[in-house]
Amino acid sequence: MKFEVLHTFSAARAGILKFGDIEVATPVFMPVATNATVKAVPHLFLKEMGYELILSNTFHLMLRPGEDVIKRFGGLHRFMGWEGAILTDSGGFQVFSISGRSITDEGVLFKSPIDGSKILLTPERVMRFQNVLGSNIAMVLDECTKPYIPYEEAKEAVERTLKWSMECKKVHTREDQALFGIVQGALYEELRKLSVFKTLEIGFDGYAIGGLSVGERFDETLRILDVVLPLLPFEAPRYFMGLGTPELILEAVERGVDMFDCVYPTRVGRHGVAMTWKGKLNMRSAAYKEDKNPIDERCGCYTCRNFSRAYIHHLITRKEVTGMTLLTIHNLWFMKEFMQEMRESILKGMFSRFKEEVLSSWCKPTVEVM
Ligand SMILES: [Zn+2]
Numbered sequence: 001m002k003f004e005v006l007h008t009f010s011a012a013r014a015g016i017l018k019f020g021d022i023e024v025a026t027p028v029f030m031p032v033a034t035n036a037t038v039k040a041v042p043h044l045f046l047k048e049m050g051y052e053l054i055l056s057n058t059f060h061l062m063l064r065p066g067e068d069v070i071k072r073f074g075g076l077h078r079f080m081g082w083e084g085a086i087l088t089d090s091g092g093f094q095v096f097s098i099s100g101r102s103i104t105d106e107g108v109l110f111k112s113p114i115d116g117s118k119i120l121l122t123p124e125r126v127m128r129f130q131n132v133l134g135s136n137i138a139m140v141l142d143e144c145t146k147p148y149i150p151y152e153e154a155k156e157a158v159e160r161t162l163k164w165s166m167e168c169k170k171v172h173t174r175e176d177q178a179l180f181g182i183v184q185g186a187l188y189e190e191l192r193k194l195s196v197f198k199t200l201e202i203g204f205d206g207y208a209i210g211g212l213s214v215g216e217r218f219d220e221t222l223r224i225l226d227v228v229l230p231l232l233p234f235e236a237p238r239y240f241m242g243l244g245t246p247e248l249i250l251e252a253v254e255r256g257v258d259m260f261d262c263v264y265p266t267r268v269g270r271h272g273v274a275m276t277w278k279g280k281l282n283m284r285s286a287a288y289k290e291d292k293n294p295i296d297e298r299c300g301c302y303t304c305r306n307f308s309r310a311y312i313h314h315l316i317t318r319k320e321v322t323g324m325t326l327l328t329i330h331n332l333w334f335m336k337e338f339m340q341e342m343r344e345s346i347l348k349g350m351f352s353r354f355k356e357e358v359l360s361s362w363c364k365p366t367v368e369v370m
Helices: 043-049 058-063 067-073 076-080 092-096 123-133 151-171 189-202 218-231 246-254 264-270 302-306 309-317 321-347 351-361
Strands: 002-009 012-019 022-026 028-030 053-057 085-089 108-111 118-121 137-139 178-183 206-209 238-240 259-261 273-276 279-282
Touching (some): 002 321, 012 246, 012 321, 028 321, 058 092, 067 076, 067 123, 076 085, 085 123, 092 108, 118 123, 123 137, 123 151, 151 178, 178 189, 189 218, 206 218, 246 321, 246 351, 273 321, 302 321, 309 321, 321 351
Parallel strands (some): 028 259, 053 085, 085 137, 137 178, 238 259
Antiparallel strands (some): 002 012, 108 118
């Protein structure tokens, strides 16, 4: 992986990530392909939209189809037939949301949600599996905490994440796979700083900010970003894990974040919500029952080129899978266009104006936990 910042507007960056022949313009939004597919959307559409980097989940793939199957295919790219680049998370976020898990310095012990068997997720196991997956970017195992926890608890999670990060780096051997460290520390500025300094000491190809957008107030998300981002090295990519609403992406990009992922655009799409430049539309509304217009006249996606609001309304209210597919395609197209126009505005020195325009048409920023 190679990364280059091409242009800045204050702290905002327009750059390029390279994985061999694959080039990804940043800031980038990565669609989430939890089970080795972006839900409801065949790869063909992602390619047509210009997505070259998607995110898949180590935890889910470890449970099913499992290491042996992926090995037999020679990696995740071949298993899922995806020619673009893939980032795999470490499974930390998923494991910590399972009830009844126990965490020790060794790893996380939890019951398999499939057959109830006990599974110990260690840094070594997470890295070994990501090596088998052969993703272009692997993530270290981290302990993701809730935002409002006591200081001592947050400190322990930071220390454990650092210990695991070191172990992950030791086990990571693939030269064709980048490895990202993860900054934790809940909402404590001192812990965030400690986490950054120690993670930088270990040294990674890129740096992720974890444990944010997990239910905290919006002003607190920004307060922590303001502490963390200036401390990260200019030349390495910065990734805000789990953020995917335009109004929050704008704030994070303004502060220097390069990479994002979130289930938001795909999940709300499957539930009948269309993202547009004028805000969100609920396609379930009876107001669209006879509407011959496309979802968004400005939009060039497959859905808007071919179908009316009335048809989408019909499919979604009839719970047709095709309706979910068409709305997900539209939302991912919107996100792609949104990121592209934002990047253009950085390159042209017009970012502030772009941000103002988008925020005036979208609702007041809130952190939505999906
Ligand atoms: Zn569209």
